[in-house]
Amino acid sequence: MTKPHAIVIGAGFTGVAIAYDLAQRGFRVSVVERGPIANGTSGRTHGLLHSGARYAVNDQESAIECIQENIILRRIVPDAIEPNGGLFVAVQEEDLAYRDKFIEGCAACGIPIRELTPQEALRLEPNLNPRLLTAFTVPDATFDPLRLALAFAASAKAGGAQFYLYTDVVDLLRDGRGNVCGVKAWNRAADRRFDLLAEVVVNATGAWVGQITAMAGIQVPIAPTPGVMVAYDRRLTQRAINLLNEPGDGDIVLPQRRMMVVGTTSFTIEDPDYVPVYEDHVALMMERGSALIPALRQTRERGAYMATRPLIGGTAPGRSISRTFKAYDHAETDGIDGLVTITGGKATTLRLMAEKTVDVICRKFGMDVPCRTAETPLLSYRKFYL
Amino acid sequence: MSDEKWTVTFIVFRKKDEQPVRYDTFTLEVSPNEYVLDAVERIWAFHDRSLVFAHACHHSTCGACGMRVNGVERLTCITPIREVTRNGGTVRVEPLRNFPVVSDLAVDMSRLYQAMDVVHAQAVHPLDAAPLEGDGIRPPRQVPQPEEEGEFLRLADCIECGLCVSACPVAGTDPAYLGPAALAGAQLQSIARNPDLLSVVDCAEGVWRCHSAYECTAVCPSNVQPGWRIMDLRRQVVAQRIKALLGQR
Incomplete structure (x- = not known):
């Protein structure tokens, strides 16, 4: 029996993880991506491998996904992760009002936390605001975004997946009954156009899923929600530092190599292709970040960038939309077969998003193959190029 | 922060498949505080969708967006436009040298990854045991660490951007x-702790091939300073050879 052919559109986190899972479960896989690996939202994440504590009060479904995937990713992609933990820090009286809900939420989601006295916290991280009121350790970590994606891509490639980079999908191919049967592609590197036929097309384009589904006349409820990130040129902590309060602007400060990265803001837009970096957002990151780590004021900006989250929903404003994800089989939702869309979610849950999406695809093909991606360490990211 | 706007002309290297190289010009209104990569991305978004360029993290942790800017290797995501031109000026953007061009500004860096793989270069270092500052030099700051947390790890300084090779x-x-x-x-x-590396670097294509031009150190955007590390590696190699002569290995 020949393997069914699946085309994955998008080589961001979701796309590469799906390509890997599909290849492992017996599909012939082609990945079509208009840029290099992880050039959209995925590359531009701040790099927090969430413990889930951020969502433990308001979005427990996401929080539980995060803690479970956090543990798995530490094991399967060790060469892209700084597994140094994190702290949630209260700096104002109003933050303390969040304390009890936080303890309760983390307990409900199975996230191990430990409360520190301000002295203990300052001993661990001497650059924290010395006026902090309380702090909790959480199992956060930070990751290198490109190398996380490359590790999945390398493993997919080893499983036979073929990558078409710098290749735009310009249209979906339709059969006589209007079902999707492939893509029309434009390789911009060679300036060549070609058709690629497949049994199933997986739309894993994150904030851009609406542009692909529109080619089949389908609307999906997606809210492209950008936020700013600013990198500063000195490393001031070993752990990820979070503000102990409801999720808000500029409340996460991360170490990465010899930098600190502060994020983020949240607003919705129509077209995610280019989002300018607004200077008032950049200024806000310094203001909020230095409330947690005052020494940030003695650093220099090294880079500033926008990343567009693919949030599901549409009507509710950014922060209140759940950070979980959704896979749509358009045969079921729109009567158009051959197209599956996955969107929402977050970097930390990339592997789980792929598992659930490939479960949906396997069901379509009557294949009963279990997912094994949680058990096997990935190849080194360098193997993508070798 | 200001609303200052500059008009800058970008001269961009173009190459598709077997077609001859050409340079295209794009005149953009930019903020001098923006980074060169922002302008390149805007050229793609609003002027020419056929432009091919590599990028991912936009803050110097991934190493994807190395290019030559006015003839010098730069990580474009952290190169402010203010540093490379003036209002009314030009910026020439070209792909890195010494790698095959995939198209336009994107190159195939397999050569670099192959070499990193051969020496088993670590992507993540223990903060205290692995000397990020080189053998015998302590990290800039002793980081307090409670025993129950185990060893701190840190992503290596080298982001494998290829600027040094270019x-x-x-x-x-x-x-x-x-x-x-x-x-x-x-x-x-x-080498003392990883003797297998000796045969990999102690050869004509290894540590002795360097001419001490120190261009690598000049362009490294990530504090690696390969130039003096190569000189230090020579010392390590010679030390191993002397030990071998004295029969200590």
């Missing part, structure tokens, strides 16, 4: 040369 005059003439990034990766591991 700037290296030797890499330009000898495709088999391991190159500055890989030799720096070997130096960090210390």
Whole structure:
């Protein structure tokens, strides 16, 4: 029996993880991506491998996904992760009002936390605001975004997946009954156009899923929600530092190599292709970040960038939309077969998003193959190029 | 912060498949505080969708967006436009040298990854045990660490961006040369602790091929300073050879 052919559109986190899972479960896989690996939202994440504590009060479904995937990713992609933990820090009286809900939420989601006295916290991280009121350790970590994606891509490639980079999908191919049967592609590197036929097309384009589904006349409820990130040129902590309060602007400060990265803001837009970096957002990151780590004021900006989250929903404003994800089989939702869309979610849950999406695809093909991606360490990211 | 706007002309290297190289010009209104990569991305978004360029993290942790800016290797995501031109000026953007061009501004860096793989360069270092500052030099700051947390790890300084390989005059003439990034990766591991590395670097295509031009150190955006690490690696190699002569290995 020949393997069914699946085309994955998008080589961001979701796309590469799906390509890997599909290849492992017996599909012939082609990945079509208009840029290099992880050039959209995925590359531009701040790099927090969430413990889930951020969502433990308001979005427990996401929080539980995060803690479970956090543990798995530490094991399967060790060469892209700084597994140094994190702290949630209260700096104002109003933050303390969040304390009890936080303890309760983390307990409900199975996230191990430990409360520190301000002295203990300052001993661990001497650059924290010395006026902090309380702090909790959480199992956060930070990751290198490109190398996380490359590790999945390398493993997919080893499983036979073929990558078409710098290749735009310009249209979906339709059969006589209007079902999707492939893509029309434009390789911009060679300036060549070609058709690629497949049994199933997986739309894993994150904030851009609406542009692909529109080619089949389908609307999906997606809210492209950008936020700013600013990198500063000195490393001031070993752990990820979070503000102990409801999720808000500029409340996460991360170490990465010899930098600190502060994020983020949240607003919705129509077209995610280019989002300018607004200077008032950049200024806000310094203001909020230095409330947690005052020494940030003695650093220099090294880079500033926008990343567009693919949030599901549409009507509710950014922060209140759940950070979980959704896979749509358009045969079921729109009567158009051959197209599956996955969107929402977050970097930390990339592997789980792929598992659930490939479960949906396997069901379509009557294949009963279990997912094994949680058990096997990935190849080194360098193997993508070798 | 200001609302200052500059008009800047970008002269961009273009190459598609077998077609001849050409340079296209795009005149943009930019903020001088923006980064060169922002302008390149805007050229793609609003002027020419056929433009091919590599990028991912936009803050110097991934190493994807190395290009030559006005003839000098730069990580474009952290190169402010203010530093490379003036209002009314030009910026010439070209792909890195010493790698095959995939198209336009994107190159195939397999050569670099191959070399990093050969020396088993570590992507993540223990903060205290692995000497990020080189053998015998302590990290800049002792970091307090409670025992129950285990060892701190840190992503390596080298982001494998290829700038050093592009700037290296030797890499330009000898495709088999391991190159500055890989030799720096070997130096960090210390030959004394990883004797298998000796045969990999103690050869004509290894540590002795360097001409001490120090272009690598000049362009490195990530504090690796490959130049002096290669010199230190030579010392490590010689030390091993002397030990071998004295029968200590």
